[in-house]
Amino acid sequence: MNRTTHTIAVIVNDQPGVLQRVSGLFGRRGFNIESITVGASEEEGLSRMVIVTTGDDHMLEQIEKQLYKIIDVIKVINLSSQAMVDRELALIKVKAEPKERPEVLGVVETFRASIVDIGPATLVVQVVGDSKKIEAMVELLKPYGIREISRTGVTAMIRGSITDSK
Known part of the structure; x- marks a missing residue:
């Protein structure tokens, strides 16, 4: 299994409990969060989470699919697949x-x-x-x-x- 480090950005509605739901998803699925930062984005009412995790490409695909099931998640971007x-x-x-x-x-x-x-x-x-x-x-x-x-x-x-x- 090819385990690599992935950096993803998650654009979310700036609502109470969103961070807990996102981090809880990782825990329930057995995915480790190596680093997470959260702050306001360039658009009012939205926050940007930057999450660093380690795993294979299949795991990353599963994370993306599961994140989109959270109602307050607007967009998921795999930053590490591009020059960042x-x-x-x-x-x-x-x-x-x-x-x-x-x-x-x-x-x-x-x-x-x-x-x-x-x-x-x-x-x-x-x-x-x-x-x-x-x-x-x-x-x-x-x-x-x-x-x-x-x-x-x-x-x-x-x-x-x-x-x-x-």
């Missing part, structure tokens, strides 16, 4: 005594990340990029002592002038 832009944001609180800070700042600069908070013995680093960039940054900061990590999950859209909402 995907990004994630992470905040990483790392132990950094003043003497270690120049080394940590070197890592931050290399990844084009930024320091968004400085404490007496910690720094909070903000990094934006694809999941591999986030994971690489985490690995390089581990030796300093990561205190906390908060990640947004992936958000994505089709590249170029093609839009998925029309």
